[in-house]
Amino acid sequence: MVQHVEGLQPGAYHYLPLNHELEFLHPVEDLPAVISDTLVGQSWANKASVVFYYSFVPYRAEWRYGIWAHRVVLIDAGHVGQNLYLACAALGLGTCAVAAFDMELSDQIFGLDGEEEYTIYTFPVGTISATDKKEEKAFYQFVEDEGL
Numbered sequence: 001m002v003q004h005v006e007g008l009q010p011g012a013y014h015y016l017p018l019n020h021e022l023e024f025l026h027p028v029e030d031l032p033a034v035i036s037d038t039l040v041g042q043s044w045a046n047k048a049s050v051v052f053y054y055s056f057v058p059y060r061a062e063w064r065y066g067i068w069a070h071r072v073v074l075i076d077a078g079h080v081g082q083n084l085y086l087a088c089a090a091l092g093l094g095t096c097a098v099a100a101f102d103m104e105l106s107d108q109i110f111g112l113d114g115e116e117e118y119t120i121y122t123f124p125v126g127t128i129s130a131t132d133k134k135e136e137k138a139f140y141q142f143v144e145d146e147g148l
């Protein structure tokens with residue numbers, strides 16, 4: 001979900017990993033409210049520049065891993081989320097893993113049927129305010145002080 005990104009129309013997008021491209025799906029009315037509603041009222045995320053909604057297609061894991069598919073997928077979701085944290089850190093952006101989301105509402109927005117494909121993880125991403133950066137620097141001062 002794109003809200004504030006230079007050069008991109010706000011709205012719902014679909015990431016195409018094989019081509020590393022974005023497919024525009026549709027505009028979304030009242031984005032801050034939709035973001036908050038899909039994240040079950042976590043309104044701190046309203047001003048995110050982008051919110052990632054990761055979806056899962058069970059068949060793609062189950063044909064190969066059978067009853068262990070759930071284990072593989074949990075590990076995979078962790079990898080994907082951690083990589084987003086790394087990308088954000090590299091770009092000087094902020095993110096937070098959000099597992100408290102409304103699956104039905106998120107699925108509805110992205111046209112997912114809730115069975116063959118459904119939302120499993122969400123991540124608001126945004127710039128970090130100067131005040132937050134200052135507070136973070138102060139919080140981690142002990143790392144420098146102790147030469148860690």
Ligand SMILES: Cc1cc2nc3c(=O)[nH]c(=O)nc-3n(C[C@H](O)[C@H](O)[C@H](O)COP(=O)(O)O)c2cc1C
Nearest residue numbers: 039042044078081095096097098099100101121122
């Ligand atoms: C799987 C998972 C789900 C999370 N869901 C939420 C969430 O719904 N809302 C939220 O504010 N933070 C959520 N977090 C972030 C955690 O509350 C916490 O801020 C983060 O793991 C960093 O922890 P730390 O501050 O102790 O290092 C989630 C984290 C993980 C790993």
